Amino acid sequence: MKSEPGEVSIDDALAAAHQAVPWTGVRNYQARNFMRDAMQVGDGVLFYHSSCAEPGIAGLAVVASAAYPDDTQFDRQSKYFDAKATHESPRWMLVDVRALKKTRLIALAELRLHPELADMMILKRGNRLSITPVTPAEWLYITQQLLQ
């Protein structure tokens, strides 16, 4: 899951570790669907820093809730406000994410060096999704090999 460290960094998320953070602001249907349909409480999360000097994996986290409506879509003051969303028919869903630990930064360039990770969706050409699935094999390789 990508986060801009200028918005919410792994350090910010860890500072609130006793209280999982709602993953607000996703306004892409594919990314929403991953949260709504594919994620389960307890699933591991690679916390990725994007749009920054050193993009890459910065920490580990865990899905901490089932999907529920993103409140910011109803908030006229929010930059994530969506006039077409209603409480009866919410358009945007999110999950809570609990940060577990900060890791060494595995830079995007480093990720690209490993053939074992070549098929990761986040590494695919042109990928812009802020949330992408990680296969069990990819998860194990990153957590068991790269983070040892």
Added chain:
DNA sequence: GCCAACGTTGGC
């Protein structure tokens, strides 16, 4: 349903 125009993402 097509598709041109426009907007956004995000690495570099």
Added chain:
DNA sequence: GCCAACGTTGGC
């Protein structure tokens, strides 16, 4: 700041 890639919008 550039720009490739992709998503969204809206006229037809």
